Amino acid sequence: MHRLPVIEAPGFDPSSSAPLAINEALVTDWLVAFLRDEIGRRRGFERVVVGLSGGVDSSLTAYLCALALGKQNVIGIRMPYRSSSPDSLEHAQMVADALGIACRTIEITGAVDGYLAAAPDADGRRRGNVMARMRMIVLFDQSAALHALPVGTGNKTERLFGYFTWHADDSPPVNPLGDLYKTQVWALARHVGVPPVIVEKPASADLVVGQTDEDDFGITYGRADRVLYFLLKGYSVARLVAMGFDESEVALVRGKVDSTHWKRHLPTTAMLSSTSINDYYLRPVDY
Amino acid sequence: MFRIAIAQIKPRKADYPHNLERVADALEQICAMDKRPDVLALSETSLSGYFLEGGVRDAARPAETVFRDLQSAYAERCGGAGSVDVALGFYELHDGKHYNSSLYATLSTDADQAALHHVHRKFFLPTYGVFDEKRFVVRGRSIHAFDTRFGRSAMLICEDAWHSVAPAIAALRGAQVIYVLSASPGRGFGRGTVGNLAKWSFLLPGIATEHSVFVVYAGLVGFEGGKGFSGSSVIVDPFGAERVRGPATDECLLVADIDLDDVAIARASSPLLADLEAALSDVVLELEGVARAARPA
Numbered sequence: 001m002h003r004l005p006v007i008e009a010p011g012f013d014p015s016s017s018a019p020l021a022i023n024e025a026l027v028t029d030w031l032v033a034f035l036r037d038e039i040g041r042r043r044g045f046e047r048v049v050v051g052l053s054g055g056v057d058s059s060l061t062a063y064l065c066a067l068a069l070g071k072q073n074v075i076g077i078r079m080p081y082r083s084s085s086p087d088s089l090e091h092a093q094m095v096a097d098a099l100g101i102a103c104r105t106i107e108i109t110g111a112v113d114g115y116l117a118a119a120p121d122a123d124g125r126r127r128g129n130v131m132a133r134m135r136m137i138v139l140f141d142q143s144a145a146l147h148a149l150p151v152g153t154g155n156k157t158e159r160l161f162g163y164f165t166w167h168a169d170d171s172p173p174v175n176p177l178g179d180l181y182k183t184q185v186w187a188l189a190r191h192v193g194v195p196p197v198i199v200e201k202p203a204s205a206d207l208v209v210g211q212t213d214e215d216d217f218g219i220t221y222g223r224a225d226r227v228l229y230f231l232l233k234g235y236s237v238a239r240l241v242a243m244g245f246d247e248s249e250v251a252l253v254r255g256k257v258d259s260t261h262w263k264r265h266l267p268t269t270a271m272l273s274s275t276s277i278n279d280y281y282l283r284p285v286d287y
Numbered sequence: 288m289f290r291i292a293i294a295q296i297k298p299r300k301a302d303y304p305h306n307l308e309r310v311a312d313a314l315e316q317i318c319a320m321d322k323r324p325d326v327l328a329l330s331e332t333s334l335s336g337y338f339l340e341g342g343v344r345d346a347a348r349p350a351e352t353v354f355r356d357l358q359s360a361y362a363e364r365c366g367g368a369g370s371v372d373v374a375l376g377f378y379e380l381h382d383g384k385h386y387n388s389s390l391y392a393t394l395s396t397d398a399d400q401a402a403l404h405h406v407h408r409k410f411f412l413p414t415y416g417v418f419d420e421k422r423f424v425v426r427g428r429s430i431h432a433f434d435t436r437f438g439r440s441a442m443l444i445c446e447d448a449w450h451s452v453a454p455a456i457a458a459l460r461g462a463q464v465i466y467v468l469s470a471s472p473g474r475g476f477g478r479g480t481v482g483n484l485a486k487w488s489f490l491l492p493g494i495a496t497e498h499s500v501f502v503v504y505a506g507l508v509g510f511e512g513g514k515g516f517s518g519s520s521v522i523v524d525p526f527g528a529e530r531v532r533g534p535a536t537d538e539c540l541l542v543a544d545i546d547l548d549d550v551a552i553a554r555a556s557s558p559l560l561a562d563l564e565a566a567l568s569d570v571v572l573e574l575e576g577v578a579r580a581a582r583p584a
Contacts, residue, residue: 005539006320006541007541007542008541009530233556234552
C-alpha cells in the first residue's frame with residue numbers, strides 16, 4: 001500500500017490572538033487620514049482637545065492627533081480628582097512632554113465634591129459617573145474656549161461591554177479608536193511609541209483607588225477580545241464553546257454585550273409621526 | 288462539522304488499474320485514521336493522467352463502471368468501516384461520447400447507502416496553447432448542484448472555475464461546497480510563484496468570498512512529457528481563508544474540518560449571492576441580449 005504524507009489543517013486555538021492581528025503601520029496611516037478629514041475638512045477645526053488620563057487609550061489618541069494635526073494643534077487636558085492615582089497625572093504629563101503638546105491641568109475635585117455634598121449617599125458607581133460627567137463638562141467647555149474639537153478615546157472592547165459612563169466618555173464627536181479592541185489598542189500604542197510604562201500598566205478607569213478594568217470585568221482583555229471577535233462575526237455561543245472557549249467566559253462576555261446595546265445608541269424617542277427623526281427622517285451624519 | 292481529505296497523487300499515464308489502486312490506497316489510509324475523513328477528493332483525470340490525446344478513448348469509462356470499481360475497492364480495503372464520499376475526475380464514456388468528467392459518490396458496505404450522486408462534465412474545454420481538449424472530448428452542457436450527506440455541493444473542472452459564471456451558477460443552484468478538480472500545468476516562472484498558481488491563489492478565495500462557499504481544490508501533481516502539474520491542493524473557507532494547502536510538486540493527503548455554519552455566517556455579513564438572486568431576471572435578460580447580439584446575422 002502506498003501511504004501518502006498527511007498534512008492536516010491546524011486546529012483552532014482559542015488562546016491565539018492571530019484573528020485580532022492588525023497591520024499597525026497601515027492602521028496608523030488610516031486613522032491619521034481619518035482625523036485630518038473628520039476634524040479639518042468636515043468640521044472645520046484646526047485644533048483638538050484630548051482628555052489625558054495617563055492611560056493607553058487617551059495616550060494613543062494624543063499620539064495619533066499629533067501625527068494628524070501637528071503637535072501645536074493638540075491640547076491635552078488633565079482633569080484629576082483628589083483620589084486619582086498620582087501615576088495617572090505623571091503619565092499624562094509624560095505623553096504631553098514626549099509629544100511636545102500643550103497640557104492644561106484642571107482639577108475637578110471642587111466641582112465633583114460640590115455636587116456630592118448634596119448627594120452624601122452616593123456609592124462608588126455614582127461617584128465615578130459624576131467624575132466622568134464632570135470631565136466631559138470640562139472638556140467641552142475647554143473646547144469652546146480654545147476652539148478645539150474634543151476627540152474621544154473609547155475603545156471597542158469597553159464600548160461593547162458598556163464600560164463607560166453614558167454621555168460622558170462616549171460623547172466627543174470624533175473617535176479614532178472605537179473600532180479597535182483593547183488588545184489592538186495596545187499593539188497600535190506600541191507601534192506609535194507610547195511609553196511602555198503606560199502600555200504595560202493594568203488598565204484602569206481610575207475612578208476608585210486600586211480599581212482595574214479586568215477585575216471589574218472578571219475576564220482579561222485578551223480573553224474577552226478573542227470571544228468578542230467571534231461573537232460579533234456571528235458565531236453562536238454553542239459554536240464558541242465547541243471551538244474550545246470557556247463556557248462561563250463566553251456567557252459573561254455575551255451577557256455584557258447583550259445588556260448594554262442601549263448605551264451605544266441615542267436616547268429612545270417615542271415615534272408619533274411619519275417624519276420621526278432617525279426613523280423616517282433619515283440623513284447620514286455627514287450629509 | 289465534517290472532515291474532508293484531498294489525496295494529491297501522481298497517476299500513472301493511462302493505467303486505470305494502477306491508478307484505481309492508488310485511490311484504494313488513499314481510501315484505506317483515511318479509513319485507518321483516528322479522526323476519519325468523511326469525504327475524499329482527488330484531482331481532474333486522477334484515474335488516467337491528463338494529456339492522453341487520442342488515448343482518451345482507451346482510458347474513458349462509464350461513470351457507473353468507475354463507481355462500481357470504487358465501491359469494490361472500498362469494500363475490499365475498508366470493509367465494515369461505514370461510508371465515505373468521494374469526488375474525483377476521470378475520462379468518461381457516456382452515450383457514445385467522451386467527456387472530461389468528475390463524479391461524486393457515496394461508497395459504503397451498506398448497499399442502501401452506496402450511491403452515485405452526480406456526474407459533472409467539464410463545461411469549458413481549454414483548447415489553446417498547450418491544451419487541446421476539444422479535439423478529444425465533448426463539452427458538458429450543464430452545471431448542477433446536488434445534495435450530499437455533507438451539504439449541497441457542486442463540482443467544477445479546472446477551466447470551469449476560471450469563468451466567474453460557472454461558480455455563480457453552482458452557488459445559485461444552492462451549492463455550499465464547490466469541489467474544483469484540476470490538472471493545471473505549471474507555466475510562467477518569471478515572478479514570485481508559478482504563473483498558474485498565482486492565478487489560482489486569487490481565483491479560489493474570490494469564488495469562496497463572492498458566493499460564501501467552501502472551495503475544495505484538488506490539484507494533480509507529477510510530470511507528463513515535460514509538463515509538470517502544479518498540485519497545491521487547498522481548502523478555502525467562505526471568508527476566503529486557506530485552511531490547508533499542499534505542496535506544488537509532491538504527493539500528500541490534506542485533511543481539514545469543515546463547519547457548514549460558516550456559510551450562513553459569511554452570507555449574513557456579505558450577502559452578494561442574495562443580491563445576485565434578487566437581480567437574476569435582469570442578469571438573464573442582459574445575457575440574452577449579449578447572446579442575441581453575438582448571433583450571426
